[in-house]
Amino acid sequence: MARFHDLEVTDIHKTIRDAVVVTLKPVNGAAEEFDFTQGQYLTFRQDFEGEELRRSYSICAGKDEGILQVGIKRVDGGAFSTWANEDLKVGDTVQAMPPMGGFFTELNAANEKQYLGFAGGSGITPVLSILKTTLAREPGSTFTLVYANKGVNTIMFREELEDLKNTYMGRFNVIHVLESDAQEIDLFTGLVTEEKCADLFKTGWIDIENVDTAFICGPEPMMLGIAKALRDHGLTDNQIKFELFASAQPGRLKRKVVSKDAASSANQAKASITLDGATQTIEMPKDTTILDAALDNAMDAPYACKAGVCSTCRCKVLEGEVEMVTNHALEDYEVEKGYVLSCQSFPLTDNVVVDFDQ
């Protein structure tokens, strides 16, 4: 399992009003583990009022820049992104897991490929890493970026992209599509939808016939529309690479309620188990696991190893107490939030309420 490492913030600056670019340096000899591939992301953890939050942010640096850098856009009500934008400063230490993710293709200096990237808002971060690395390492390849934003003011890395256009004249092109700001060309105003893509292909702004690989990172509806347009124009699933960080990452979780009537009696417990939106209340012996009790009652509860190592059977305890006898898969912060491995958990209280849907 991946471990968290300390990283020092060596630089932090705003790219637009509500987004920062954070440069990080691994400390304690962890540099090698942070040798990323373009397009990968880092998962950070940070305590907020005693509760740990984890958030993933894509690396925006190219492979050849020799730095580790992520872009973090502030999300309304987002504890982590607000903290990163308002409180984080040079010299601070943050914790992150080594780079992960498969949002990239193999590069080869001999390639003469045509790449197409689509980014929506802060979805630019991994695409920026990919295009910088690709342009530097594949001198025969070209890259076209379609970059969707609300308006000119919200374009992250706008100047950097202009600089790249000058550096890689003729090999790199950016099409800014703005939702609310009018542009000279009507086609570049509005949302990047399936129809907008089809128009960009039809009018020749994008030479879709010769595209080898497309990268898409943006909100869900945008990804769906673009993918549909690409498939309709002959690209196969192998040629389309996605990266999705849902706008609605799960919010803060409430602490589990401990039942007031915790007094335990005899060997029987009442378990209320929610799965796929349906709740069943069953009587179960306290020497049976929650998982087995669910299975015995014809519920299709998920499991695989039954040995506490795979975490397939994870559920959340909402009321009451259970004892988890073995745990090789859940981390402390998950356990604190009330998650248990149902294959290893026995009721301690007379009443337990568990949920597989959370």
Next chain:
Amino acid sequence: MPEDMSIESYLAQGGVLTNPSNVPPRYRAELMKLMATFVDSELAGAAGFADIINQGPGIKERIAAAKIVLEKTDNADRVLSIMGEFGANTARYANHHPWSARLDRDADIGASRSEHDMRLAVFNYPLQGWADAVVMNLLMGRAVAVQLAEFSMVSYQPLAEAFRAIAPVEARHAELAEEGLIKLLEAEDKASVQTSVDYWWPRVAASFGSSDADRLKALKTLGLRRTDSQELRARWSAETTAIVEKLGLTAG
């Protein structure tokens, strides 16, 4: 930006997920089950086949068998590492179970799984000698090809990509089995090979699982399935019958 969309409706419309940070809990559970089924089947298949290597009639056959064991283990590792990104303890997982354990040859477990691992039921039956192993590998290899074609389109992109990389490797295993069987039939008496075909055919057929309309619908909504089990089984049966008959044998 376009308006917000729930992950559920995104998936139902064919959306793709790319990392563990935003998979819904029930999606995670079904995905983990799918991955565990593949990993356990590959580990059990490789472990069972490992015992057969030395029974290969010649050095080429032993090389082929050893290659299959190596590559199936490697395929398990690829998918297990994706499970690791969801929190599975990969080191323990690989050793938490005796993968070479088998039931009796005539045990009748239908399509059910054993208590402690998710291997497909067919991998609970023991191989009886080289020819039997080759037959099993051919029939199951063809089934894996059909199943991987289905699962190469799952909505979790890292897994879909792993399966797409694994598919040609597994396809080669079925080819090796077919080549091995052609060679065997030159020497071996056809009746004993036919006995193996008769034994493995219904067991491999059962590995496609039963059709459950509600479950299929739920998995389709998550983008984790597309095709009904019956249909996959029929596809396998048609393709494999043609191969078996070409070899002068009768399909089950």
